[in-house]
Amino acid sequence: MNPFNPIHFLPFQVEAIQAIGIQLYRRKVPRYLFCLLCFNLIPALAVQAATGDVFSRSQAYALGILGLVTVALSGYLFVVMFQPERF
Template sequence: MSGRHRATEENSPILYLSLPTYLALCFNLLVAPIVYAASSNEFSRSQAWSLGLLGLGTVALSIYLFFVMFVPEKF
């Protein structure tokens, strides 16, 4: 097994992306009901989930762009 990489190694892209995805979905468990309650039943549950994920993606992108603008040496 010397030439093969296992999914548990540190350089695996699966582990690199799985933790942020898992945390975003867990955080969306908190955001989606708030969006659903604030819309007074104008949105379906799937629309509330989609809006929650869209909001999380927007916040994540803005944080990333903030760091790229002010600390460009790292990128």
């Protein structure tokens, strides 16, 4: 029996996975972070493609995240501008 094969999962393991899934659904911040890290694969590829050998893969990935964070901050500032009473 292979314990890593989903077919052979024990009920408590299934419940644990379900619990993680529910927590992931309930907690917004980890979910957004996970989505951001996944989405960053696209800009990271673009960065690396545009700069050739200047940046390593990890540097391109980090730059992609920095770019996304900057865009997110800019979006946040727009929200503050248009809905200042929320802050």
